[in-house]
Amino acid sequence: MNTREQTRMIDVAPGVAQLSDRRTQRRWSIALESYRIGVYPVTRAEYLVTTGQPPPAADEGHLPAIDVSWWDAVRFCNALSRREGLSAAYRFGTEDSVEPDASSTGYRLPTEAEWEHACRAGTTGPRYGELDEIAWYRGNSQEQPHPVGGKHPNAWGLHDMLGNAWEWCWDIYDAEVYGSYRVLRGGGWFDEQWSCRASVRRRSHPTLRLDDVGFRLARSGH
Numbered sequence: 140m141n142t143r144e145q146t147r148m149i150d151v152a153p154g155v156a157q158l159s160d161r162r163t164q165r166r167w168s169i170a171l172e173s174y175r176i177g178v179y180p181v182t183r184a185e186y187l188v189t190t191g192q193p194p195p196a197a198d199e200g201h202l203p204a205i206d207v208s209w210w211d212a213v214r215f216c217n218a219l220s221r222r223e224g225l226s227a228a229y230r231f232g233t234e235d236s237v238e239p240d241a242s243s244t245g246y247r248l249p250t251e252a253e254w255e256h257a258c259r260a261g262t263t264g265p266r267y268g269e270l271d272e273i274a275w276y277r278g279n280s281q282e283q284p285h286p287v288g289g290k291h292p293n294a295w296g297l298h299d300m301l302g303n304a305w306e307w308c309w310d311i312y313d314a315e316v317y318g319s320y321r322v323l324r325g326g327g328w329f330d331e332q333w334s335c336r337a338s339v340r341r342r343s344h345p346t347l348r349l350d351d352v353g354f355r356l357a358r359s360g361h
Contacts, residue, residue, distance in 0.1 A: 156252035169252035173360030201286035209345035220245030249357035260293040267293040274302025304353035312342035327351035
């Protein structure tokens with residue numbers, strides 16, 4: 140898998156995402172415009188090359204990029220956009236403030252609704268397939284991340300939407316209760332099976348780097 144293959148994306152037609160939160164028992168719907176989303180999570184090789192760091196060892200390049208904070212991820216999006224001649228998706232201000240540019244053609248993080256809509260790929264159950272066939276989780280991962288694309292994709296051709304590494308989304312989780320904490324989705328290599336479901340929401344502080352957290356790219360459809 141070369142770098143171009145790693146950044147391959149699919150087009151997602153407009154639709155409606157149905158979301159829920161187990162903690163608050165809340166359910167809500169979000170209408171989505173067309174967008175694009177990465178077939179794979181960002182890999183370690185792609186992340187290091189784009190951020191100007193030494194390339195990883197040969198056997199580590201296809202692992203998901205983990206130990207990446209939310210801030211690292213949004214800065215990576217702008218760096219990759221600039222590298223490919225696209226307009227940056229984020230505008231950075233003072234004191235760690237950032238705003239999305241709605242007119243941008245560049246790379247960005249998916250919203251939580253975009254992520255779940257893409258993960259489900261038209262399905263309505265907790266997962267888009269049998270867990271062992273689609274995801275690396277505690278029951279089969281030997282408690283370590285695995286190269287992306289090693290499990291079956293969902294119906295839209297997206298790999299590792301569940302398991303292997305949690306994925307940052309753009310959204311704030313619950314500002315009134317958790318402040319600036321951002322949404323994580325998908326479950327990771329160290330999680331039990333109940334965490335690897337399309338609807339499960341997790342949160343983390345945007346400055347934290349965790350060994351089971353990475354991200355996936357999106358682009359707006361215009």
